[in-house]
Each structure stands twice: as structure tokens, then as C-alpha cells.
Amino acid sequence: MGMGDVSINSERLWRRLMAMAEIGATPGGGSHRLTLTDEDEAGRQLFLGWCAERGYDVQYDQVGNIFVRRAGGNNNTQPLAIGSHLDTQPRGGRFDGILGVLAALEVLETLDDNEIETDMPVDIVVWTNEEGSRFQPAMMGSGVHCGVHSLEMVRSTLDDKGLSVGAELDRFGYSQGLVPGARAIGQYLELHIEQGPVLEDSGTVIGAVKGGQAIRWYELSLQGQETHAGPVPMAQRRDPMPALARVIDLVYQVGLQDEAARSTIGVLTARPGSINVMPGRIDLTVDLRHPLETRLKEMDAAFQAGLDDLQAAERKIAISLEEIWHSPVVLFDHALTEAVRQSATGRGLPVQDVISGAGHDAFHMARAVPSALVFVPCRDGLSHNEAEYTSPEHAAAGANVLLDVALRVACAR
Amino acid sequence: MGMGDVSINSERLWRRLMAMAEIGATPGGGSHRLTLTDEDEAGRQLFLGWCAERGYDVQYDQVGNIFVRRAGGNNNTQPLAIGSHLDTQPRGGRFDGILGVLAALEVLETLDDNEIETDMPVDIVVWTNEEGSRFQPAMMGSGVHCGVHSLEMVRSTLDDKGLSVGAELDRFGYSQGLVPGARAIGQYLELHIEQGPVLEDSGTVIGAVKGGQAIRWYELSLQGQETHAGPVPMAQRRDPMPALARVIDLVYQVGLQDEAARSTIGVLTARPGSINVMPGRIDLTVDLRHPLETRLKEMDAAFQAGLDDLQAAERKIAISLEEIWHSPVVLFDHALTEAVRQSATGRGLPVQDVISGAGHDAFHMARAVPSALVFVPCRDGLSHNEAEYTSPEHAAAGANVLLDVALRVACAR
Numbered sequence: 058m059g060m061g062d063v064s065i066n067s068e069r070l071w072r073r074l075m076a077m078a079e080i081g082a083t084p085g086g087g088s089h090r091l092t093l094t095d096e097d098e099a100g101r102q103l104f105l106g107w108c109a110e111r112g113y114d115v116q117y118d119q120v121g122n123i124f125v126r127r128a129g130g131n132n133n134t135q136p137l138a139i140g141s142h143l144d145t146q147p148r149g150g151r152f153d154g155i156l157g158v159l160a161a162l163e164v165l166e167t168l169d170d171n172e173i174e175t176d177m178p179v180d181i182v183v184w185t186n187e188e189g190s191r192f193q194p195a196m197m198g199s200g201v202h203c204g205v206h207s208l209e210m211v212r213s214t215l216d217d218k219g220l221s222v223g224a225e226l227d228r229f230g231y232s233q234g235l236v237p238g239a240r241a242i243g244q245y246l247e248l249h250i251e252q253g254p255v256l257e258d259s260g261t262v263i264g265a266v267k268g269g270q271a272i273r274w275y276e277l278s279l280q281g282q283e284t285h286a287g288p289v290p291m292a293q294r295r296d297p298m299p300a301l302a303r304v305i306d307l308v309y310q311v312g313l314q315d316e317a318a319r320s321t322i323g324v325l326t327a328r329p330g331s332i333n334v335m336p337g338r339i340d341l342t343v344d345l346r347h348p349l350e351t352r353l354k355e356m357d358a359a360f361q362a363g364l365d366d367l368q369a370a371e372r373k374i375a376i377s378l379e380e381i382w383h384s385p386v387v388l389f390d391h392a393l394t395e396a397v398r399q400s401a402t403g404r405g406l407p408v409q410d411v412i413s414g415a416g417h418d419a420f421h422m423a424r425a426v427p428s429a430l431v432f433v434p435c436r437d438g439l440s441h442n443e444a445e446y447t448s449p450e451h452a453a454a455g456a457n458v459l460l461d462v463a464l465r466v467a468c469a470r
Numbered sequence: 471m472g473m474g475d476v477s478i479n480s481e482r483l484w485r486r487l488m489a490m491a492e493i494g495a496t497p498g499g500g501s502h503r504l505t506l507t508d509e510d511e512a513g514r515q516l517f518l519g520w521c522a523e524r525g526y527d528v529q530y531d532q533v534g535n536i537f538v539r540r541a542g543g544n545n546n547t548q549p550l551a552i553g554s555h556l557d558t559q560p561r562g563g564r565f566d567g568i569l570g571v572l573a574a575l576e577v578l579e580t581l582d583d584n585e586i587e588t589d590m591p592v593d594i595v596v597w598t599n600e601e602g603s604r605f606q607p608a609m610m611g612s613g614v615h616c617g618v619h620s621l622e623m624v625r626s627t628l629d630d631k632g633l634s635v636g637a638e639l640d641r642f643g644y645s646q647g648l649v650p651g652a653r654a655i656g657q658y659l660e661l662h663i664e665q666g667p668v669l670e671d672s673g674t675v676i677g678a679v680k681g682g683q684a685i686r687w688y689e690l691s692l693q694g695q696e697t698h699a700g701p702v703p704m705a706q707r708r709d710p711m712p713a714l715a716r717v718i719d720l721v722y723q724v725g726l727q728d729e730a731a732r733s734t735i736g737v738l739t740a741r742p743g744s745i746n747v748m749p750g751r752i753d754l755t756v757d758l759r760h761p762l763e764t765r766l767k768e769m770d771a772a773f774q775a776g777l778d779d780l781q782a783a784e785r786k787i788a789i790s791l792e793e794i795w796h797s798p799v800v801l802f803d804h805a806l807t808e809a810v811r812q813s814a815t816g817r818g819l820p821v822q823d824v825i826s827g828a829g830h831d832a833f834h835m836a837r838a839v840p841s842a843l844v845f846v847p848c849r850d851g852l853s854h855n856e857a858e859y860t861s862p863e864h865a866a867a868g869a870n871v872l873l874d875v876a877l878r879v880a881c882a883r
Contacts, residue, residue, distance in 0.1 A: 147742045190744040253701020270700055274745055285853045286734035286757045287683055287827030288666020291725055293851070298735050299722050305715035312704055321699035322711050323745045325752070327738035329560045331603040332687055332755040333828070334854040335734045342745040344699045414700030415746070438706070440698045441747040 087443025135243030150445025254438030283337025500856025548656030553595030563858025667851030696750025
């Protein structure tokens with residue numbers, strides 16, 4: 058059985074994508090299933106219902122990662138795992154993560170439909186909290202699986218209502234699961250929408266991801282003294298707002314140093330937030346990225362130096378900065394990525410090498426075992442957005458590449 | 471009976487200020503009683519309990535304004551009303567508004583304690599929603615009383631949870647009250663903390679307020695297109711954040727045109743507000759003030775022209791501006807304000823003329839009937855802040871000035 062001899066059921070894949078999107082559906086056409094909420098759990102149960110129809114074995118671990126197994130001929134070998142996530146951003150899209158999970162299910166069912174026995178088992182993995190919008194850090198489940206974060210640390214993480222990851226894991230029963238990391242994975246594949254415009258702009262269908270950007274996340278606060286908007290003369294205020302303008306300029310100056318750099322202020326909050334009160338405190342987050350680790354280090358240095366200069370100039374307010382996450386550059390497995398290119402070429406799908414601008418669970422996996430990441434285009438490069446869209450043809454193309462690579466890897470003896 | 475012959479009970483005034491502050495008390499030493507919440511209603515009931523001990527007649531109107539009457543010898547004349555508000559800012563102070571209401575109660579009780587019969591009735595008025603932080607516009611109750619806003623309009627106003635003023639008025643039974651404006655007022659007095667540093671800086675105890683700043687409020691939005699923080703090249707983003715820096719600079723440039731001008735960005739929200747999502751939309755409010763109407767008009771023109779220039783330069787985002795409120799310059803009654811100066815001088819209290827930087831219910835009243843506004847200092851000029859403080863001596867001094875002016879006005883035949 059070689060690449061391109063069998064294909065996934067594209068109609069079934071699309072139907073399931075649309076069914077999943079109904080859970081937490083938003084008026085703007087997206088989905089809202091924040092991790093470890095009732096909506097997220099409902100999405101997982103829908104997925105597990107489909108798995109149950111095939112009789113696949115299901116296990117989960119104590120951080121809520123789900124492992125679905127299609128047994129192979131030799132189940133003493135470590136499995137090929139294909140995975141992604143089912144949680145979404147707030148008012149997020151229908152494809153980010155979900156496509157990767159449902160395409161993995163397509164791979165297993167297509168093997169069934171064609172009565173193909175693989176040598177090694179083939180697993181689907183659903184990682185907990187890839188998005189990181191309700192609980193930080195992002196890619197939490199894969200990070201705990203790989204030993205990057207401790208279970209204790211992530212269990213104590215709180216959302217903005219004060220609810221902990223641990224309490225939510227207990228509520229859904231995941232705390233009864235396997236010790237994280239106990240479930241071995243031999244090789245790892247992930248399909249994801251690109252979340253950027255590069256493939257669409259070049260008319261390419263398959264992105265063979267060579268590596269991922271290095272990322273640093275920061276929390277920054279500007280502390281002044283809140284007061285009424287009218288009485289206090291402007292010169293006597295301890296007002297953090299003018300400094301915010303300087304911080305924005307600095308962050309974007311850092312992000313514009315070369316074309317591969319990115320800088321983003323994602324969260325921005327002024328307290329107390331009343332129309333006739335000068336805010337006493339402004340909190341923001343900064344996300345800096347670059348595909349070269351050395352360049353990201355330079356961006357970090359320029360950012361911190363700029364803030365030091367700003368603090369020296371703005372004596373009436375206190376500027377504080379904390380780096381809360383650093384994801385180093387990641388490189389994917391050459392052989393698996395070459396198999397991705399060969400599958401695309403064999404199927405007549407335009408393919409190109411790309412760098413991932415977003416973080417993915419595959420980043421953690423790539424540091425542990427041979428891994429590959431496959432991209433398909435999304436319309437206008439939009440993601441983390443209700444309008445996020447990838448066509449049925451592109452979704453199927455990505456799933457077929459997963460199938461081809463799985464056949465090559467899992468059938469080799 | 472002349473000015474200075476009797477004085478209020480300063481110990482009782484302070485005790486009641488501290489008792490009121492316990493309702494909605496915050497860990498930082500302030501109070502949190504947003505208008506028409508359970509906490510606001512509890513504060514009103516505490517106040518009405520004190521009024522009931524004296525047997526004063528109490529009425530309320532359909533927007534929740536409360537009228538407490540100490541009868542005079544000639545109850546066919548229109549009353550002298552002394553008032554302010556009991557609602558607070560989010561995590562606000564213990565004195566803003568509350569001092570004016572409790573000082574008014576002191577005036578009535580001191581008249582009782584000294585068995586003084588006035589000619590005209592003397593009323594206390596508690597105005598609904600002076601703060602404007604939960605429901606806009608601010609000074610809502612006095613505005614409806616004076617016919618500036620319709621009851622229907624304010625009833626349909628929603629808070630950020632979608633609850634309406636009307637539903638809250640119904641819940642507390644105020645909708646059964648008098649038609650707003652039916653309760654006539656002949657003259658109006660209000661005591662308030664200054665909410666700025668001018669009196670403290672000059673060692674003055676009493677501010678005789680000549681007039682109030684003109685105020686304009688705006689809602690401004692910067693609309694781009696949200697997207698993931700990593701994949702999309704910076705040049706291809708439709709990112710409103712850099713334009714925010716230009717808006718901040720513009721707003722502060724407008725507010726720094728002369729020493730009497732003020733400009734404030736109070737509410738600032740970036741959506742969706744996730745660390746790895748470039749916000750697609752930023753909403754903010756702008757508050758511009760000046761004691762001269764013509765200068766405020768120039769500030770408005772400079773602000774709007776600056777935004778037009780910015781829109782011309784930033785083609786990838788849409789900038790929209792709406793003026794949501796305009797409070798013209800107000801001037802207080804010469805005779806009543808002169809009575810304030812004479813009272814202070816008679817009691818040996820340092821007095822100076824000031825301009826009010828904040829809006830007050832007295833602004834609406836001053837356009838309808840002869841009115842005066844009296845300020846006492848607050849520490850460091852802080853207000854709309856948990857650390858807001860005025861000393862027992864200054865609180866009492868302000869209440870005694872109210873008493874003196876009330877005696878002069880209400881006893882004159």
C-alpha cells in the first residue's frame with residue numbers, strides 16, 4: 058500500500074467539522090469552546106461518540122489529554138500519534154485545531170474502511186488547552202505530557218474568575234486518568250490551518266512546516282494614580298496613558314526590525330475603566346516572535362532597553378515587566394517532512410516549505426520525538442476569528458497527506 | 471438667628487460618614503456602591519433610617535431621586551433643597567457625594583436640635599446615578615428632574631451586563647414614585663469634596679464655586695481585523711494598535727493646550743483580549759474639559775481634525791467617533807455664592823473662589839434655579855479612588871457653611 062492509493066472521505070470530514078462547530082456556535086459564524094468548560098467537554102464527547110462507533114480504545118491522562126488507539130499488528134511498538142486540539146479561542150474559528158483532530162479520525166477510519174492493518178498502532182491525541190486564552194500557558198496539555206510543565210503548576214493556574222485548571226480537571230473526571238507522559242508516543246504528526254496568508258497568496262495547498270518561530274510572552278504594567286478626570290491639572294497627574302503610547306510605539310518598532318519579526322499587544326486593560334476617571338493602572342501583554350533565536354534575543358534586548366529609557370523619562374509612573382513564557386525555535390523531523398512533500402507531489406497538490414508563525418502542540422512533541430506539521434491555507438490568512446475558513450477541498454487535501462505519511466510510517470516493518 | 475450662631479454636630483457627621491462607608495466597603499479602604507445595585511439601595515435605606523428617627527416626610531420620584539422634608543412655617547413656598555448623591559464609582563471613595571447628603575441631614579437635625587423654625591421648608595435631595603459609571607449619562611437623576619433627559623430615555627439605558635435602568639428602578643419600587651420634576655425646588659445648595667488639589671495646595675478650607683467646566687464625552691473605536699499573533703506579516707495586518715498610540719498622543723496634545731484644559735482616556739478595551747491574538751477592535755472613551763466654552767469648542771475641533779488626519783493616514787483601519795454628552799459651562803448664583811464666602815469669613819475659615827473640574831448635580835440645578843456649590847479639600851486631590859479622604863474638621867466646616875447659608879435663605883421672610 059503506497060502513497061495516494063487510498064483517500065479519506067472528504068464529505069464525512071466536512072460534515073463532522075460542521076457538526077463540531079455547532080457546539081458553542083457564535084452568532085458571527087465561529088465557535089466558542091474555551092478549554093475545560095462545559096462547551097469544550099461537549100465537543101470532546103461528540104468526538105468520543107464517533108470514536109466509539111469504531112470501537113477504538115480510549116484513555117485519558119490527568120491533564121485531560123485524550124488518547125484514541127487503532128491497534129496495529131505489533132502493539133509492542135510505540136505508536137504513531139496524530140493529534141491537535143478541540144478547544145477554541147474566545148469567539149474563535151471552526152478549524153483551528155479541530156481540523157487536525159477530525160482529520161486524524163479520518164485517517165483511522167479510512168484505514169478501517171480499506172481494511173488496512175498497520176504494523177504499529179496509530180493513535181489520535183486530543184491535547185488539552187492548546188489556546189492558552191483561558192489558562193496560561195498555551196499548549197498546556199502537550200507541555201505537561203512532554204515534561205515541560207509540571208502537573209502541579211498547571212493545576213494551580215487560575216482563570217480570570219479565579220477557577221483553577223485543577224478544579225476543572227476534577228469536575229470532568231480527568232484527574233482519575235493516567236499519569237501525564239505515561240502514554241508513550243513514537244512519532245507525531247499534526248495537520249493545522251496555516252493561520253496566515255502565505256499559502257493562499259502563493260496558490261499553494263500544502264505547507265511542509267520546517268520549523269516554528271521562537272516566542273516570548275511578557276506581562277507589562279504601567280502604574281500611576283487614578284483620579285477624577287476634571288479637577289487635577291494635567292501637569293500634576295500621575296497618568297500612565299501617555300506612557301502607553303510610547304510602549305506601543307516601542308513594541309511595534311521592535312516588531313518591524315525585519316520582515317520575519319512579529320510583535321503584538323493582545324491584552325490591554327485600563328483600570329478602573331470609567332469614562333470620567335483617569336486610569337491609575339494599565340496592564341498589557343506583549344508577544345514577540347522570530348524564526349531565529351538570536352534575532353528574538355535581540356528583539357528582547359531592544360524591548361527591555363526601550364522600557365528602561367521610558368522609565369527614566371517617566372518618573373511619575375512605575376513600569377514593571379515580567380517575561381512569562383519563552384518557546385525556543387523548533388525544527389521538525391527531516392524525514393517526516395520530506396514524506397509530507399512527497400505525498401503532496403504524488404497527489405498533485407502544490408506544496409512549499411513554510412515557517413510556523415503560531416505555536417502548536419507539535420512544537421513540544423518535536424523536541425521529544427520525530428514530528429511533522431502540515432499546513433493547509435485559510436481564507437485571507439484569518440484565524441482566531443469567527444470568520445476563519447478553510448475549504449472542504451483543502452481540508453481533505455491535508456487529511457490525505459496525513460493518511461499517506463501514516464501509511465508510510467506505520468506500515469514499514 | 472444669624473450666621474455662625476449655631477453649628478452642626480461634627481462627631482455625629484463623621485460617625486455617619488464612616489457607617490455609610492461600611493456598605494460596599496472595599497479592602498483598599500473605599501466603597502463600592504454602583505448606582506441602583508443592592509449596595510446602593512442599602513446605603514439609601516441606612517440614610518432613610520436616620521431620617522425616620524426625626525420623623526421627616528420622605529418622597530421619591532420615578533427615577534429614584536429621594537426628597538426628605540423638614541417643614542417650615544410657610545409650606546406653600548418652594549423649599550430650599552440641599553443635596554448630593556450616595557452612589558459611588560467602582561472601588562470609589564467614602565466622601566464623593568456622601569458628604570453632601572449627610573451634611574444636608576446635619577443641617578436639618580441642627581435646626582431641630584436648636585428648635586429653629588424656618589420660613590420655607592428645607593429639603594434633602596438624594597440624586598440617582600450621579601457617577602455615570604454603571605449607566606450613562608452621569609448626573610442622571612438631576613438631569614431627569616430638570617428635564618434635560620427624558621425618563622423613557624434613561625430607563626432604556628443598559629449596563630455592561632445588559633440590565634436596564636428601568637428594570638432596576640422597577641426592582642426597588644421607585645417606578646411607583648412621583649413624576650420626575652413634580653417636586654418643586656426654589657433654591658439649591660450642594661457641598662462636595664473638591665476632587666482636586668487646589669484648596670489643599672493653598673491652605674484653603676472652603677471653596678466658593680463660581681462655575682463649572684464645560685465637558686464633552688466621546689466614544690471612539692478603531693476597527694481593524696483580528697488575527698493570530700504569529701503568522702501574518704506585520705505589513706499585511708489590519709492592526710488598530712499603532713493608531714491607538716497616535717490617538718493617545720492627540721488626546722493629550724489637545725488637553726495640554728493651556729493649563730485650564732483637561733483631557734482623559736478613561737475606558738480602554740482591546741478585543742478579543744487574548745495574549746496571542748492581535749486585537750481587531752479597540753474602543754475607548756475621551757473626556758475633554760475647559761472652563762471656557764469657546765476653548766472647549768476649539769479643543770473639540772482640534773480633536774476631530776486630528777482624527778480626520780489619522781484616518782487619512784491609516785487606511786487599513788476604520789476610525790469612528792461619537793460625541794455622547796456635552797455639558798455646557800455653568801455659572802452659580804452670585805448672591806448664594808456670596809453668602810458662602812460670608813459664612814466662611816465669619817467662621818474664620820480660609821475661603822477662595824474656584825472652578826469645578828468635575829460635573830455635579832448642582833450643574834443641572836444651576837440652570838434651573840438659584841444654586842450654590844461649596845467645596846472642601848480632599849487629601850492630595852485624590853477622588854474616584856479608595857484612598858479619597860477629607861478630614862473630620864473640613865467635613866464639619868463645609869456642613870457649617872451649608873447651615874449658615876440655609877439659615878440666611880430659609881429664615882428670610
